[in-house]
Amino acid sequence: MQEFVGIVVKAVLQVLAVVAAITLVVTVHSCVSRPTPPPVAAPETALTGLSGPPVLAIGLAAASGAQPPSVSVDGPYRIFFDRQADPSRAGASLPGLPVSCSPYGIFLGNEEVLAREVEVVPDRDGSLRVGKRTYHGRLRLVRSDAGRLFVVNLIDLETYLSGVISGEMKLDWPDAALRTQAVAARTYALWELKRSRAEPATPGVDFFDDVSAQVYLGMERENARARRLVEDTRGQILVFAGALVPALYHSNCGGHTEPGHLYFEVADLPPLAGRKCGYCDHTSLSSWKVTYTKREIAERLFPRGGKKVVTKVRVVETAPGGHAARIGVATSDSTKELVYNAKDFRLALGPDRLRSTAFALRDLGASYEFAGRGWGHGVGLCQYGAKGMADQGFQSPEILQYYYPGAELVRIY
Template structure:
C-alpha cells in the first residue's frame, strides 16, 4: 500500500472515530508531547539507543512507520550553519531506494553519501564542507557524469543521524515530524533510550533557537507512569496516589496544544517526568485504576494545580496569579498541617546585598535598600503586596511575584527583622495604644528593650524610636542591669517560643509556612487525608470546589 493510500485509509478511520467518540475516554488513545530536558547533556546532539533495531516514524495525527535504520544505536546531531552539502536533484519515494543510490554513489565517487528527507520525499545528499569551494571538486565530478547537483547550506534547518560507526545514515529537515523508537520485548511496547535514559513511546527532535530539542511523543497513561512517582511519594497511601494520578492526567490534557511543538516540559514548569526507570508498582496501579478519569467543573476540564504543602490553608487563584477560577478557591487545610510535612514551617535569611542583587537581576537599577515591608495579605495568610524601599524609590511586588523574586518556598511569610526593629518587654510596654506590628519590618514580644546606652534613662515615646539600624553595640536593659550586644545573633523569647535573629540590620529573616503556590491540591494534605480514610475523589473534591470526577 502506498504512503498516500495509507494516509487516506487512516484518515477515514480517524474521522469515524471522532464521529463516534463524544469525549476522551477508554475507547481512544490520547498522546502528549513532552520536551525532554533531562538527562540531555548537549544542546547540539543526543545519543539514542534501542532495545532492537531503531525504527523511524513520521508522526502527524498518528504514528506511521517509515523505515528501519538497521542499527540499535545512533547519534542525532544539529547540522551546523557552517556546513555545506551537495544535493542531488532526483527524488525517491522511500528511504531504502535513496540509501541504495547513496551507496552506489559512494562506490563510484568515494565520498559520504546519505539519504535526505524533506517531509514528502527522499533525495541523496553528500559531504560536510566548510565552504562552497570545498564542495566544488565533487560537484564538478557529479556534473561531468551527468548528475544535476548543487551545493546547499541548511542554515540550522537540518538534523543528521549517524550510526555506531559514525557514518551519516540520514539527514532530515527541521519541518518534518520524524521520531525514533524500538520494540522492547519485555514490556511489549515501543521504547527508546536518550542519553542512557529510557522513555516509552517515540523520541523526536526540533531545532529551536539553534538548539536541538528532544520531544517525547507518548500515550497519556504511559506518560503518567513516569510522572506520578516523581510528583508524590510512591510509598504513600493508595488513595493519595490515585488523587495525584487524576490531577496529573487532568493537567496534561488541559495543557495539550495541537499546534505547539510540545505540550509540556519534563520538569517543574509542567510536571516532573523521568520516564521508564522512575516507574513504581504502586503508582502504576494508581494510574491503571483511575484510567481515563479526570476532573471537571461545569462539564469542562479544570486546570488541576497542585503543590507540596499548603501550610494550613490553600489559596484562591486570583490572590496568587490574576485569573479567578471558581473551582480553585482557598480552603482550610488542617490535613496538611497534621501531615508531618517538613515544609509546614521554614526560615530563610538574606543579606541586604543579596536582596539588592535580586532586585537588579529583575531589572531594577537599585544600589541601596532601606527596608522591606509587607503591606497587604490575604485572608489565607499569603502576601499580596510587598514594598522594597530603595534609593530609586519604592518598588512594589504583587502576589506571587514577591516570593519568586526572593526565592522563598511560599508566599505565606513574615519578615522577622530588617533595617527597623521593634523590641519591647511584652509585659511592660504592650497596651491598647501600643500595638506591635506582626508583619513587615519587625519582631515583637521580645523580653527586654534595646536602645543606645545614652538613651537608657530617656522615656520611650513609641516603638519606632526603640531601634533603627543595627543591633550590635546597642544596650540591653534587663532586671540584671545593662549590657552591650556584641554577638552576631540574638536569641529571644516570646509567646512563640525561642527564636534566633541575626543582629546585623543588613540581614532580613523570613519565616513562612508551606511549599509551593498554594493553589489546588496539597500533596501532603492528600497523604494525610488518605491516612484518615478518605477516598481519592473525596480528596480531590476537598481541594477543588464544586467539581466532578469522571
C-alpha cells in the same frame, strides 16, 4: 475506588478540539539558512473526540538545552524524517547516537539530515533512552526556526501519568493519595494541553517535563504499583460548569490553601477558592526560616539592575489563607515602590530556598529573615494534606472533593 458513571463531557472535548497551527519561519541565528525545510505539522492529536488517551508531546527540558543529548534504543528501531510514511533508517539497535542542530537540519551522529523533524520509533516500548533516562513511547527531534533542537517524548497521557506521579509524589505514600495525584495530574495535563495547543509557546512541544508544568522522569522511578494506581483512575478528570478545572497542586499548604486567581491566570472558580487544610500539619515542612541579604534580594530581582539597593521589603497584601499575595520592594534609586505578585517574587528569589509565600518578614538590617510555613504556591491540592487524609482512611474522591470543592469527577474515556 468508587466507580463513576462514564460521562463524555462535550464541552470539555470542544475546548480540547484545538489544533495548533504551527507556522515556522526560518530565521536562524546559529545556523545560516539555505533551503526552506517543510513546516512542522500540527500535533497529530487533533482531540476532536477522545476514545482513549491523547498522545502528548513532552519537551525534555534538560535534553533540549545546550548540551547535545545522545539517543539509544535497546532493540530494533525505525527512524522517520519529516513524518514520511516510510522509514528512512532502521536497525537492530541504536547505541548512543549524539544528536544536535546542524546548519541546515539535524545531525544524527556525523550525518546531517536535511529535515525539520526526525522521529525515532522503537519496536519495543520502554527500550528508548535519552542520556541515562529511559522512556516509554517515541522520540521526536524538532529543529526550531531559531536553530535550536527540541527533544520531545511522544507518549500517551495515561502512560505519561505513571511517570508524573512517580516524580511528583513519594511512591510509598498511601494508594488514595497517589490516585488523587493521578486525577489532579491528568486534569492539569489536559488543561495545559488545551492552553498550549491554542497558543503554542514552543513549536512541536505541548509542555515540558519540569516544574514549568509537571515533573516527569520518564520511567526512572515508575513501577508496577504506580501504573496500577493510575489505571484505577483511567480517564477520570475534574470539571466545573462543564469546563476543565485548572487542577493546580503543591507540596504543603502550611495550613490553608489559597484562591488560584490571585497567583495564576485562571478564573475565580469555587474549586480553586482556597480552604482550611488541617491535614498537613506536623510535617517537616510545617515551618522553616531562611535569610536573604538585601544585596541578594536586589541581585535576584534585578539581575541586570546594576547597583540597585533594596531598602525595604514588605507584604502589601495577604491572601485569605495567610500566604502573601503581593510583595512591595523599595529601592534607593526610586521613590516608587515596586509591587510583585508574591508567586513571582518567590520564583525570583529561588522557590527551593524561599519555600512558600506564607511567611513573616523580619528586617535584620543588612538582611531579611523569612519565617514561613509549607512548600509551594498553596493553590489547589495540598499533597501532604492528601497524604494526611489518606492516612485517616479517606478515599481519593473525598480528597479531591475536599481540595477542589464543587468540582465534578467525570470519566472522559
